Amino acid sequence: MGRSRGGLTSKIHALVDAEGRPVALKITPGQAHDGRSATDMLGGLGEGQVLLGDRAYDSDALRARMSEQGAWANVKPMPNRKQVLAFSPFLYKYRNLVERFFSKIKHFRAVATRYDKDPDNFLASVKLAAVRVWMRTL
Template sequence: MGRSRGGLTTKIHALVDAEGRPIRIALTPGQAHDTTAAEDLLADLKPGATLLADKAYDSNAIRQQAADQEVWANIPPKSNRKGSFVFSAFLYRYRNLVERFFNKLKQFRGIATRYDKNPDNFLASIKLASARIWIRSYESAA
């Protein structure tokens, strides 16, 4: 749980597969930078995978971790970045799968309104909703 002028805040970080289903989920305080959760989220990526992330995840540490795991990082460079990196705008369009996952997650009222004040309970409810999202993806495939 993080503190801000507006009250308690929490960020939800998610790693999704090519179908938009969640693989890993993490919570951080609202005032924490996005890169603080990236190391744990990216630990399970397989060699040859493609990492699509937004500008908030553009850091040398994340790019180095992706290179060490033999993962191609397609992250748009921040406007103040000195060096340049290979970036595919065509592949970046598929990052909307993460946004679609968050849209599905916010359909659960308890998550959208943040009823749980305990971070462990909130994470458990997010994981439960994620399991339902997985189940729905298999129901429509039949």
Template sequence: MGRSRGGLTTKIHALVDADGRPIRLKLTAGQAHDGRSAADMFETVRPGQILLADRAYDSDDLRKNLKARGVWGCIRPMPNRVHIPVFSP
């Protein structure tokens, strides 16, 4: 549990396959940054696969890591980005 504006909270990060079956789950404190907290979960994504992620995981570091491993990241960009990466809704 972690303290945030809403009180004591916990986040559940889930990596699922194309059918929605869980591959990895991780609990973090509510105030923890999503992208940095769950970065180690993406190690199971293999070359040729596509990672669909929420904008909370949008970071240049994650995108570079995925690209270097041959994974295409389809991550909705944060609205305050200056250089908007390719995204397919």
């Protein structure tokens, strides 16, 4: 999907709920920046919800958008950030739910090895794996 020195690569972006179940999924080229590609996925966050993100999502624009929607962005600040904003290490510990979701979907061979070269077909494989994750929790 995206070309880099390592070859054709892609990234899976996921927004998960408090149980680790996927709410929104997206595929982007491997060289695309995480923060810019997440803006269209965050429309579902509303009043009183918390976004837990890693350092790639640390931007003033993302924090402003979350405050407009009534949500709070608990994003680990970049080490070179001049103005350090509010951050809760206690809440940040729950970000492992996203990492555990990725671990679960990579048990599916079609997702782990990326058999599908077409981005739409690969996203369909990721969504099928996500449905299996949902079914396990119900």
